[in-house]
Amino acid sequence: MTRATARLLDHRLAYLGAAAAILATVVRSEAQDDSAFHEIETKYIFGFTIGSSVGLEGEKAFEPITVGRFGKRTGTYAATETVLEYEFTPTQYMQIELGPTVSYYNVHNVTDIADRSMASLNGFVGEFRYLVLDRGLSPFAVTFAAEPEWRSRDETTGEKVVNYELETRVEADAELIKNRLFLGLNLLYEPETTRADLGAWSNESTFGTSAALAFQIIPKVVVGAELWYLRHYEGLAFSTFTGDAVFLGPTFYWKISPKILVSAAWNTQVAGHETGSVSALNLMDFSRQRARLLLEFEF
Amino acid sequence: MRMAFAVLNPFAGVLVFVTTMLAFSASPHAQQPDAVAISVKGHHFQPAEIRAPANRPLILRVKNLDATPMEFESVSLRVEKVVAPGGEGVINIRPLAPGRYEFMDDFHQETRGTLIVQ
Numbered sequence: 338m339t340r341a342t343a344r345l346l347d348h349r350l351a352y353l354g355a356a357a358a359i360l361a362t363v364v365r366s367e368a369q370d371d372s373a374f375h376e377i378e379t380k381y382i383f384g385f386t387i388g389s390s391v392g393l394e395g396e397k398a399f400e401p402i403t404v405g406r407f408g409k410r411t412g413t414y415a416a417t418e419t420v421l422e423y424e425f426t427p428t429q430y431m432q433i434e435l436g437p438t439v440s441y442y443n444v445h446n447v448t449d450i451a452d453r454s455m456a457s458l459n460g461f462v463g464e465f466r467y468l469v470l471d472r473g474l475s476p477f478a479v480t481f482a483a484e485p486e487w488r489s490r491d492e493t494t495g496e497k498v499v500n501y502e503l504e505t506r507v508e509a510d511a512e513l514i515k516n517r518l519f520l521g522l523n524l525l526y527e528p529e530t531t532r533a534d535l536g537a538w539s540n541e542s543t544f545g546t547s548a549a550l551a552f553q554i555i556p557k558v559v560v561g562a563e564l565w566y567l568r569h570y571e572g573l574a575f576s577t578f579t580g581d582a583v584f585l586g587p588t589f590y591w592k593i594s595p596k597i598l599v600s601a602a603w604n605t606q607v608a609g610h611e612t613g614s615v616s617a618l619n620l621m622d623f624s625r626q627r628a629r630l631l632l633e634f635e636f
Numbered sequence: 637m638r639m640a641f642a643v644l645n646p647f648a649g650v651l652v653f654v655t656t657m658l659a660f661s662a663s664p665h666a667q668q669p670d671a672v673a674i675s676v677k678g679h680h681f682q683p684a685e686i687r688a689p690a691n692r693p694l695i696l697r698v699k700n701l702d703a704t705p706m707e708f709e710s711v712s713l714r715v716e717k718v719v720a721p722g723g724e725g726v727i728n729i730r731p732l733a734p735g736r737y738e739f740m741d742d743f744h745q746e747t748r749g750t751l752i753v754q
Contacts (some may be wrong), residue, residue, distance in 0.1 A: 374737060429729075
């Protein structure tokens with residue numbers, strides 16, 4: 338057995354253990370009083386998978402959201418991007434988020450990436466979400482989201498660039514057990530264009546789909562797991578396939594107080610493929626691990 | 637020109653998306669809204685259960701008869717409104733599908749009620 342295969346099996350066993358623990362808790366919690374569980378917003382309960390909730394009309398919040406990517410094939414690799422986001426909901430169908438981004442890189446001895454240890458104000462991101470299908474009319478609620486972003490440093494390498502990205506998502510979810518068990522599904526299409534030092538623009542795009550389950554285990558605390566499949570292309574419209582990856586991991590959500598919540602997710606790449614390589618994972622286009630941590634302070 | 641198009645193209649898409657969102661959000665409801673009144677006293681909704689017809693816009697008038705502020709909030713109705721002591725909050729609610737919609741006072745979370753739409 339190769340070291341990579343052993344590591345993969347270790348991860349899978351860890352996830353099986355985590356799933357068994359969640360199921361055991363679910364069975365125990367069935368004895369709890371269901372009236373203690375009230376409706377929750379689904380946007381942040383699925384981790385990287387985003388739920389359909391668009392907030393409450395008139396709601397305003399400050400949200401620092403950090404996404405970290407860790408591990409390449411060689412060396413030490415960590416890159417994080419934090420969005421300092423102002424979120425508001427002007428109508429019962431629409432939500433808008435805006436904010437600057439701050440990036441941190443700790444890269445040493447990674448093939449094809451220059452060593453770097455630095456933090457930098459990076460760019461600006463906006464997000465526009467619109468609920469197109471309400472739950473009640475159908476078992477699923479569906480929201481369309483568009484997230485344009487400008488960066489002054491490359492998301493992966495930290496090199497000075499001019500980068501424009503447009504992440505678009507279809508976010509769907511269903512309530513499988515009232516106020517308790519939720520299913521989330523996302524479709525992702527993320528084209529981006531980048532101008533590096535040499536002045537030439539290069540285009541790339543990512544397509545993804547995810548499924549997530551989230552269970553309100555005790556009132557205001559939700560745990561779950563999500564599965565992502567991502568494909569990376571050169572060009573904006575799926576022209577040249579460069580590789581794919583499967584991420585799997587646990588998710589956590591806690592509404593700490595009426596105005597404060599925390600949401601966290603950790604994904605591990607459990608399978609992947611780089612075009613022209615026989616390696617078990619795709620560490621060229623994606624990282625070995627990724628994490629997301631969000632705090633929301635409503636005001 | 638091609639470079640400019642590559643840069644502007646994603647943002648033109650966003651512009652179309654946002655404009656469409658605003659157009660849908662701003663579209664006026666042809667129907668006159670129904671009005672429902674509810675009050676809060678002693679940190680209890682009175683009545684705790686209210687009813688409204690399905691598929692019609694609704695105006696909810698919330699009177700706060702307590703000496704402390706309250707925040708009317710509902711995840712399923714997708715509204716929140718702070719109402720000062722002795723004051724009244726007017727909340728516009730979109731046409732709803734039949735069902736039960738929970739609401740509460742976010743400042744006193746034991747204060748809860750239900751809107752039944754049928």
